Amino acid sequence: VAAASGNTNVDVLTSSFDVSSFMAEPVTPLSTLVKDKDDMKVKMEMLIMKIQADFCRALENEEDPSKKFIVDRWTRAEGGGGVTCVIQNGKTFEKAGVNVSVVHGILPVDAVRQMKARGKELIGKELPFFAAGISSVIHPSNPHVPTVHFNYRYFEVTQENGEKMWWFGGGTDLTPYYLVEEDVRHFHSTLKNACDQHDAGYYPKFKKWCDEYFLVSHRNECRGVGGIFFDDFEMHSQEDCFKFVKSCAESVIPSYVPLVKKHRNDPYTSAERDWQLLRRGRYVEFNLVYDRGTKFGLYTPGARIESILMSLPVYAKWEYMHSPSDGTPEAKLTEILKNPKEWI
Amino acid sequence: VAAASGNTNVDVLTSSFDVSSFMAEPVTPLSTLVKDKDDMKVKMEMLIMKIQADFCRALENEEDPSKKFIVDRWTRAEGGGGVTCVIQNGKTFEKAGVNVSVVHGILPVDAVRQMKARGKELIGKELPFFAAGISSVIHPSNPHVPTVHFNYRYFEVTQENGEKMWWFGGGTDLTPYYLVEEDVRHFHSTLKNACDQHDAGYYPKFKKWCDEYFLVSHRNECRGVGGIFFDDFEMHSQEDCFKFVKSCAESVIPSYVPLVKKHRNDPYTSAERDWQLLRRGRYVEFNLVYDRGTKFGLYTPGARIESILMSLPVYAKWEYMHSPSDGTPEAKLTEILKNPKEWI
Numbered sequence: 001v002a003a004a005s006g007n008t009n010v011d012v013l014t015s016s017f018d019v020s021s022f023m024a025e026p027v028t029p030l031s032t033l034v035k036d037k038d039d040m041k042v043k044m045e046m047l048i049m050k051i052q053a054d055f056c057r058a059l060e061n062e063e064d065p066s067k068k069f070i071v072d073r074w075t076r077a078e079g080g081g082g083v084t085c086v087i088q089n090g091k092t093f094e095k096a097g098v099n100v101s102v103v104h105g106i107l108p109v110d111a112v113r114q115m116k117a118r119g120k121e122l123i124g125k126e127l128p129f130f131a132a133g134i135s136s137v138i139h140p141s142n143p144h145v146p147t148v149h150f151n152y153r154y155f156e157v158t159q160e161n162g163e164k165m166w167w168f169g170g171g172t173d174l175t176p177y178y179l180v181e182e183d184v185r186h187f188h189s190t191l192k193n194a195c196d197q198h199d200a201g202y203y204p205k206f207k208k209w210c211d212e213y214f215l216v217s218h219r220n221e222c223r224g225v226g227g228i229f230f231d232d233f234e235m236h237s238q239e240d241c242f243k244f245v246k247s248c249a250e251s252v253i254p255s256y257v258p259l260v261k262k263h264r265n266d267p268y269t270s271a272e273r274d275w276q277l278l279r280r281g282r283y284v285e286f287n288l289v290y291d292r293g294t295k296f297g298l299y300t301p302g303a304r305i306e307s308i309l310m311s312l313p314v315y316a317k318w319e320y321m322h323s324p325s326d327g328t329p330e331a332k333l334t335e336i337l338k339n340p341k342e343w344i
Numbered sequence: 345v346a347a348a349s350g351n352t353n354v355d356v357l358t359s360s361f362d363v364s365s366f367m368a369e370p371v372t373p374l375s376t377l378v379k380d381k382d383d384m385k386v387k388m389e390m391l392i393m394k395i396q397a398d399f400c401r402a403l404e405n406e407e408d409p410s411k412k413f414i415v416d417r418w419t420r421a422e423g424g425g426g427v428t429c430v431i432q433n434g435k436t437f438e439k440a441g442v443n444v445s446v447v448h449g450i451l452p453v454d455a456v457r458q459m460k461a462r463g464k465e466l467i468g469k470e471l472p473f474f475a476a477g478i479s480s481v482i483h484p485s486n487p488h489v490p491t492v493h494f495n496y497r498y499f500e501v502t503q504e505n506g507e508k509m510w511w512f513g514g515g516t517d518l519t520p521y522y523l524v525e526e527d528v529r530h531f532h533s534t535l536k537n538a539c540d541q542h543d544a545g546y547y548p549k550f551k552k553w554c555d556e557y558f559l560v561s562h563r564n565e566c567r568g569v570g571g572i573f574f575d576d577f578e579m580h581s582q583e584d585c586f587k588f589v590k591s592c593a594e595s596v597i598p599s600y601v602p603l604v605k606k607h608r609n610d611p612y613t614s615a616e617r618d619w620q621l622l623r624r625g626r627y628v629e630f631n632l633v634y635d636r637g638t639k640f641g642l643y644t645p646g647a648r649i650e651s652i653l654m655s656l657p658v659y660a661k662w663e664y665m666h667s668p669s670d671g672t673p674e675a676k677l678t679e680i681l682k683n684p685k686e687w688i
Contacts, residue, residue, distance in 0.1 A: 072665075086664045097664070218642040218649050281656070288632035289642060298562040298633060305562050306665050312625070314663065318656040320430045320441070321416075 022049045023056055024073040024083045027102040040166065040238050041102075041130055044154040047242075048100045048134035049083070051152070051249045055136065056085050056098055058253045062260045064091040069098070078302040079105035086310060091141065092264045097310035098136040104129060107157075111300055124160030131155050133170075134249070135293065137311040138256075143276035144266040146176035146183070147224070147283065148256045149311070151293060152249045154242075166238060168245050169231040172252055173210055175224030175283060177276045179333045181343075183259050184225050188343040190255035191228050194247040202244070206230045211340040216286050221337040223286045227255075275330050277317035284316045366393045367400055368417040368427045371446040384510065384582050385446075385474055388498040391586075392444050392478035393427070395496070395593045399480065400429050400442055402597045406604045408435040413442070422646040423449035430654060435485065436608045441654035442480040448473060451501075455644055468504030475499050477514075478593070479637065481655040482600075487620035488610040490520035490527070491568070491627065492600045493655070495637060496593045498586075510582060512589050513575040516596055517554055519568030519627060521620045523677045525687075527603050528569050532687040534599035535572050538591040546588070550574045555684040560630050565681040567630045571599075619674050621661035628660045 017034065019026055026033060026049050028042070036042045056069045067090040075081035080103035087096040107129045133153030140147065152170035159165065174187050188207070195202035210229035214222055228248065233241055287294050297308035324330030361378065363370055370377060370393050372386070380386045400413045411434040419425035424447035431440040451473045477497030484491065496514035503509065518531050532551070539546035554573035558566055572592065577585055631638050641652035668674030 088664055095662075095664070218647075277659075281660075284628060284660075285632060285653075288629060289639075295633075303562075309629075309662060310664055312662040314661060315621075316625075316628075316660050316662075317658060318439075318653060318660075319658065320432055320439070320654055321650050 017046075019049070022053045022083075023069065023071045023085050023098075027073075027075075027081045027083070027100070040154065040242060041132060041156065043242060044132040045100075045102050047246055047249065048102075048132060048152065051134055051252070052083065052085065052098050052100050052136075055253060058257050059087070059093065059096055059098075059138065059260075062092045062257065062264060063087065067091065069096070074304055074307070076103050076105075076302050076304065079103060082304065082307060084304070084307045084310065088314065092145075092260065093138060094141040095137075095139040095310075095312075095314045097138075097307075098134070099307045099310060100132075100134050101304075101307065102132045104131070105302075107300075111296060122157060122159055122165070123163075127160070128158045129156065135311075136252075139280065139313045140260065140264065142264050142266055143177045143268050143272045144180075144263040145260050146174050146256075147280075148252075149173055149175070150249070150252050152245050154245070166234065167231075168233040168241050170233075170245060170248060171206065171210055171213075171227060171229030172248065172255065173214055173224055173227035173229065174256070175279070176333065177279050178272070178329050179225070179336055180263075183262070185343050186258065187225075187227065187255045190251050191248070192344060194251035195228065195244075197247055198240075198244045202230075203228065207342075214286065215290075216282055217290070219282070219285075221282075221334065222340050223283060223337075225336060225343070226340060274317070275324075277315055278319060278322055280313040280316040281318045284312055287311055361390075363393070366397050366427075367413065367415045367429050367442075371417075371419075371425045371427070371444070384498065384586060385476060385500065387586060388476040389446050391590055391593065392446075392476060392496065395478055395596070396427065396429065396442050396444050399597060402601050403431070403437065403440055403442075403482065403604075406436045406601065406608060407431060411435065413440070416651075418648055418651070420445075420447050420449075420646050420648065423447060426648065426651060428648070428651045428654065432658065436489075436604065437482060438485045439481075439483040439654075439656075439658045441482075441651075442478070443651045443654060444476075444478050445648075445651065446476045448475070449646075451644075455640060466501060466503055466509070467507075471504070472502045473500065479655075480596075483624065483657045484604065484608065486608055486610055487521045487612050487616045488524075488607040489604050490518050490600075491624075492596075493517055493519070494593070494596050496589050498589070510578065511575075512577040512585050514577075514589060514592060515550065515554055515557075515571060515573030516592065516599065517558055517568055517571035517573065518600070519623070520677065521623050522616070522673050523569070523680055524607075527606070529687050530602065531569075531571065531599045534595050535592070536688055538595035539572065539588075541591055542584075542588045546574075547572065551686075558630065559634075560626055561634070563626070563629075565626075565678070566684050567627060567681075569680060569687070570684055618661070619668075621659055622663060622666055624657040624660040625662045628656055631655055 026045055028045055033042050060068055067087060069085040069087050072084045082099060082101035085098045087093045106126050108126055135151040137149045138147060150172035154168050156164060156166045172191060192203040206228035207226060210226040211222060213229045216223060294308055297303045324334055370389055372389055377386050404412055411431060413429040413431050416428045426443060426445035429442045431437045450470050452470055477495060479495040481493045482491060494516035498512050500508060500510045516535060536547040550572035551570060554570045555566060557573045560567060638652055641647045668678055
């Protein structure tokens with residue numbers, strides 16, 4: 001049956017049900033995963049567990065061999081759980097967090113609304129929901145290696161009238177401390193290629209959405225040099241949407257890891273380290289003041305706070321009235337953050 | 345007339361109109377201040393300019409003599425301005441900010457509502473307003489010296505029907521890194537004495553409000569060991585309210601500066617410094633996620649961002665799953681933050 005369907009069930013049945021390469025056992029019992037293999041909830045959980053494992057291994061390859069991800073498998077009293085993988089104070093990665101969560105239960109409608117960018121009206125006050133997502137932020141030690149963030153997620157909400165809604169959301173975005181245009185072009189091209197496999201309109205649309213979303217409004221500057229961002233993604237069949245999200249998630253490693261490899265041993269000064277810490281302060285400002293995912297998490301009962309705030313850097317710095325001098329690489333980056341541009 | 349009134353107009357007319365001791369010229373032209381000397385807007389501006397100067401001098405006495413406050417006098421395009429005083433990377437004070445702002449203009453009603461804790465209904469959509477306030481956060485270098493924050497403010501809003509509303513708000517609260525109970529008792533006693541001069545019910549009420557307000561909900565712990573906090577303060581004559589606020593503002597120096605004097609030369613370890621930085625991360629979490637004043641500022645057009653975010657520490661730190669070991673001074677503090685107690 002699976003082979004005949006011609007979709008990713010093939011992978012799921014053959015290679016993907018080998019969960020031995022995952023960072024931990026999936027959240028859902030293996031017997032349920034096998035039984036419900038055609039259910040999108042299962043397909044998404046299997047995808048994000050695999051993406052997590054692949055990304056963690058790829059990062060470990062760039063790290064001191066003695067430093068491995070610590071793996072926390074946790075459960076949520078209200079339903080579901082997750083797997084949180086963290087490296088802290090590594091040689092390459094000052095902080096690297098890759099979190100999978102697969103949760104379900106009853107959600108207040110306000111919380112559901114906070115997850116949808118524009119959203120259809122949801123009917124009902126407290127709604128059964130399911131959410132499976134992978135979320136990751138990598139803060140490298142070397143200021144010449146950019147920070148990356150990605151998040152891919154799938155939601156189901158059942159309304160009071162019994163109607164089930166589903167949608168995908170996600171994105172990948174880059175936050176350099178020093179601008180290397182070639183690197184930014186490589187990053188954006190990789191994401192564009194992933195998008196173009198599905199629809200030539202996706203990259204321009206989701207690139208723009210990314211610039212708009214990751215805006216530190218009170219400073220009128222973007223968090224970084226963007227990437228792609230989308231929400232309420234449901235315009236095609238569930239299967240087509242899933243395939244698109246899968247392509248995006250699979251493009252994280254080729255978009256980012258080459259930049260780590262290229263710069264992780266670059267020499268740097270203490271002034272450059274200082275600039276990196278100031279920019280990390282701005283990262284904290286965005287995540288705590290604006291990021292919908294973070295806010296949703298902080299306001300959700302039973303949320304695992306440490307997995308949400310794992311996105312914050314080890315160190316951040318604030319300096320009153322700091323402004324880089326004209327003509328410096330720091331000023332060049334600031335200029336780009338204030339005026340996002342097309343990279344390809 | 346002023347002498348006969350038996351209120352603080354006496355000070356205003358005699359000593360307080362000597363603005364030479366202020367950190368900068370008041371925001372409002374001196375001629376207007378003199379002309380409108382009985383207007384609460386003027387009395388509040390004069391009070392907060394004096395409190396700023398007194399507090400800055402008192403802090404400078406505890407600092408390396410070569411390190412003085414830098415003073416920025418700024419204007420707001422939409423009306424009014426302020427005086428921001430900052431010490432950064434001092435011997436005693438890693439960051440000390442004392443900001444006065446006296447602003448007016450038209451405010452969207454949502455912004456006005458955000459400033460009122462419970463608030464009467466305001467009639468109208470865009471309302472003329474006036475706000476004068478002093479706000480300060482002191483982050484000392486030595487982990488044995490606590491952080492202090494205070495803010496005292498006066499608002500006027502004119503509703504669409506012409507009715508003018510006014511209220512005061514404010515508070516002072518302490519955030520130690522290591523708990524010295526005697527110090528906390530000194531701090532709370534000083535605030536209690538200031539309150540008790542006006543109403544024996546104030547301290548218990550405003551102490552409780554402070555514990556409730558400065559709660560980092562997602563961690564279920566208080567930001568510090570509290571103090572006093574109040575908003576929508578308008579239950580008496582304007583003059584009586586002002587006198588109470590004046591007593592509170594004048595109690596900042598005696599409540600806090602002795603603690604700086606006592607501990608600023610205490611020896612400390614790098615582990616204690618590390619703990620201080622982790623606690624500062626929590627301070628950032630509160631200020632960016634919950635603090636109404638900060639949020640109000642970040643969402644107000646024309647706000648001076650650097651004066652709002654001056655409350656953030658120079659350095660902050662986040663560590664995944666950090667938890668102090670049982671029986672340590674760090675665990676003792678954490679216990680108190682999770683279970684606020686009565687200090688006097």
